[in-house]
Amino acid sequence: MSAARREVRVTVNGRTYSRTVEPRVLLADFLRHECGLTGTHVGCAHGVCGACTVVLDGVSARSCLTFAVQADGKEITTVEGLAEGDSLNVLQQAFHENHALQCGYCTPGFLMSLTEFLRETPDPDETQIRERLSGNLCRCTGYANIVRAVQAAAQRLREEGAP
Amino acid sequence: MKPAPFEYFAPETAEEVLALMAEHGVDARPLAGGQSLVPLINMRMAQPAVLIDLNQCSELAYLREENGVLACGPMNRQRELELSPIVRQYCPLIAQAMPHMGHATIRNRGTAGGSLSHADPSAELPGVALAMDAELIAEGPNGRRSIPVAEFFFAELTTALEADEILREIRLPKAGAGSVAAFAEVGSHFGGLAIVGVAAQVDRDASGRCIRVALAATGAGERPTRLTSAEAMLSGEVLEERTIIETAEAATADVDPLEDLHASAHWRRRAAVAMAAQALRQIAAGVHN
DSSP, X not given: OOOOOEEEEXXXXXXXXXXXXXXXXXXXXXXXXXXXXXXXXXXXXXXXXOTTEXXXXXXXXXXXXXXXXXXXXXXXXXXXXXSBTTBOXXXXXXXXXXXXOSSOSSHHHHHHHHHHHHHHOSSOOHHHHXXXXXXXXXXXXXXXXXXHHHHHHHHHHHHHTOO | OOSOOOEEEOOSSHHHHHHHHHHHGGGEEEESSOTTHHHHHHTTSOOOSEEEEOTTOGGGOOEEEETTEEEEOTTOBHHHHHHOHHHHHHOHHHHHHGGGSSOHHHHHXXXXXXXXXXXXXXXXXXXXXXXXXXXXXXXXXXXXXXEEGGGTEEETTEESOXXXXXXXXXXXXXXXXXXXXXXXXXXXXXXXXXXXXXXXXXXXXXXXXXXXXXXXXXSSXXXXXXXXXXXXXXXXXXXXXHHHHHHHHHGGGTOOOOOOXXXXXXXXHHHHHHHHHHHHHHHHHXXXX
């Protein structure tokens, strides 16, 4: 059985992409293979690991649990949209400075989930941070340095009065 | 590409949804938030020929206060329920349980109707709805019908909904002014796969005696279960440690757990007792909302 292909038009990190795909194409695969944005990683492909997390119409979402056709007409931010020109943003810089990654496979998902978290929770305590991190799996770091990176980023963002 | 091919529809009205459901029958599956169904599709444990996406139906996402109940549209996102002031005010049990339901990113997409219709035996919301005596409204080609939550869950992933019906509304009775609620759960890690949970809502009189007790367990059987023996034992009693332990122990008679790779039946039975006690301790320590 072949299902009718559909046009999907999305804005990713401010740029518009228009592609024709089968309905069964997952948003994660669409971003990687159709848009060439390979920063979004696929770990488990069933919603557990969080590596594929993107921001979809303003809220974080698992791109492995969303079909590309469902994102038609929507705005998406991926990890490629975080850096400001050639400079890492505050959260990315905090990950770098606090050694919050080793192999880095899970990092894009952590960054996208935490971007939403720090916007909603600018002054988080450690429990809140750990609860939020529970939605993303990292097999290298043991999380301690990720917690430190989030604390550092939150403090820096508060000092800067960034939104 | 993991999913098998399917035909995709994204209707914009409930009427169109029902027409498509009637046309495609058992070949079609409605797609709500996709946080349970899409994993099954990715693993090809589910291979629906037709997916009817409900996400474009704005009329299916609402939350409004009516006489004595909160009427919740099936496509209301779990995250909206979690953050809603009227849910916090009138349905404290939902507010207590929500942080346990997956992770924030999952709740951004996951819906109230999706969780109930999917009927995972370990899912939180079915147990919460059962403890709250929710009324579930199904809609199909012959119109709407009311299903008491106690008659909604049949078995694992199986509900009273017919193949051509959708869950059209979730009607949640408002808790009494003195009602206190708690939710306790044990799982692999916070927000991860739940193994056993207990939802509890207790109304007490001025002297602290329990006048209405609702306890429901998840993950302790093929469907969520009311802990009726435990409820009866607590009626008229004050929530003291000794009473809590005896009440929780009575829950062993109410549950009929299955064994799977996550836990043995015996372990689940003991976990139900422990979670019932934990929920009741939270209530005893809490304040009237």
